[in-house]
Amino acid sequence: MSAVELIASFVATGRLYGVGVGSTLEELQQRIKFDFVDVLDEDGDSMRRDYGFIEFYLNSGQNWTVSGGSIEMHRLVVHEELIEQWCAAMGEEFPKFLGWDELRTEISRLPDAPTFRLIDQGDFLEYRAPMAKVSVLVNNDHEERGDWLGHGDVWSISLG
Incomplete structure (x- = not known):
């Protein structure tokens, strides 16, 4: 599976990678084999597991469980080394830039492709898939892609 198919x-x-809301920390550790940093909140009730451009948010309780997550595509533009490192560890080569049109085309190929609710946020367009509780934030400025994201490029994909 390509990274774009994985994102779709x-x-x-x-x-x-099989991890979503309700997954345990143990399941997360089994499925994602990559260096990370855990950041606990002041009270120790929640934690962010940061893999560099992928993050999962966990809440404590009897077990740490996933409450959300994100793929921060914009981080790959300035940290290109993560692309190669992730590919070596996990097998998918994430693109430095990903256009919404390319991602939406890939999503449309899925048997149960979601419908999206569009929310205009000025500099960003949010495409929300309500059933999956996922939002795709797309750059809506009028700059062309260059050294940084351009109009229509995916900024991030968030679960929660």
């Missing part, structure tokens, strides 16, 4: 599946299902 995440948008449609709310699961990335």
Whole structure:
């Protein structure tokens, strides 16, 4: 599966590498084998597991469980080394830039492709897939892609 197919599946299902809301920390550790940093909140009630451009948010309780997550595509523009490192560890080569049109085409190929609710946020357009509880934030400024994201490029994909 290509990284774009993986991202499309995440948008449609709310699961990335089989991890989604309700997954345990143990399941997350089994499925994603990559260096990370855990950031606990002051009270120790929630945690962010940061893999560089992919993050999962967890809440404590009897077990740490996933409450959300995101793929921060904009981080790949300035941290290109993550692309190669992630590919070596996980097998998918994420693109430095991903246009919404390319991602939407891939999503449309899925058997249960979601419908989107569009929310205009000025500099960003949010495409929300309500059933999967996933939002795709797309750059809506009028700049062309260059050293930075351009109009129509995916900024991030968020679960929660």
